[in-house]
Amino acid sequence: MKLLRVGPAGAERPALLDEDGTLRDLSGVVPDIDPELLADPAALDRVRAAAAAGKLPGAVADTAPEGPRIGPPLARIGKIVCIGLNFHDHARETGAPVPEEPIVFMKAPDTVVGPHDPVLIPRGSRKTDWEVELVVVVGRTARYLETDQEALACVAGYAVGNDVSERAFQLERGGQWDKGKNCETFNPLGPWLVTADEVPDPQALAMRLWVNGTLRQDGSTADQIFPVAEVLRHLSHFMTLHPGDIVSTGTPAGVAMGTPEPKPYLRDGDVVELEIAGLGRQRQVMTSA
Template identity: 50%
Template structure:
């Protein structure tokens, strides 16, 4: 199944894509939020589909929102691809580097993204995102970790590098927590229908290729990340974990940073594509 939310911002309804068709899920679930994931929502939704209880949904021309809402935590992994660490001037990490984004960084995959006033170093980062499906603490094996993953989605982990590096005081979140700087979606693909270990991901700016890699190049696997994090924090249903980006960002010095009017496209094989325009903040 693929979970998505459509409608104007703040008024989205839950929709499920199943066997090539779209269905209005609002008859079965309130929303794709922490409660949905905590209460076996995926299994209940699948059962409702199989019983034929959901009506078809026409999403043509509708805005696509972030495919889930109100996570208690937006956790991100830094430098999880060897070549991205190198272009950042660092050795590959021995353990996952983490930072956090605020939940209001989430927005729809095709929404316009407002640059901060005076921003000169906003950057793109295509990333595979883990959606946590059940509470996880002190996991002992990666098999246990896999059981805690509800599905996967796509993010552009937008970053303002001057805020992140020059103004940071040694941490990264100043450059990561700008409102709407985490376009998410278009869908969450349930874990039973997606193998995260070797899929293509990439990005472009104004139609020119930037990043191109495969998740097989990640230093830390999705299962290792969940297991590792569970020893430092209790993961909750509906939390999301962004797993890092490959080489090809503006921080490398090979490409210009984003400016008003630039169009960013990011894509992951099997999940879909985002296309958002950077605009001056009014």
């Protein structure tokens, strides 16, 4: 299933994108796409049954000519755990050694916005950068996982993420990476949460990102240093993952930081578009904060 949330920020309604590309209203079946839904197999089965029976009404139309706003596909996100330098080609382009184990950092849930919402370039920014990423949505509690099978069984679904980063804040201002990763709007998510049954192999997904129409990133999750299952196993020995937590699994080569001078960092008015095969497409306009 492709689950999503539509409507004004803070007042989104749960919806489903059916096989014909029609938005279907889920508000009569479940209250929201949230951790409680992901942790309840019976509720998910009700959604599947209603969709299969053709009983879901069309989503409420929006008066905007471009259609309804699409919000983040998951409400009440718990932790956002991110993996740095998780692609061989990205490590090469930045001149970093291949990590011996996953590099872990966190983003705050309030960085999350819809997939087409504006992204705010922070005041004083000189090096705002893009990163297309595969996001794993946790659906079962995960602690001390031992096998890949156990790890993948904890996955509720997958989504597209843009791990927007301010490199000067991240690397030149002291402290950890948090300063460059947690600016407002720095985590566009969606458009959909695609349930795990529709993604048979998370290590075979093409990933692309364009800036102002120029292709900047063109990679595949096959190039990940630590695959999804290994990342989840690793994390579960350092923290408990709960339904509604998300894990952003790294970006391929092609970020601004990895290009020759002058590096094409983002500026007001730039347009970023990104997609992952089967998981949908995002579009953001950069706007000064």
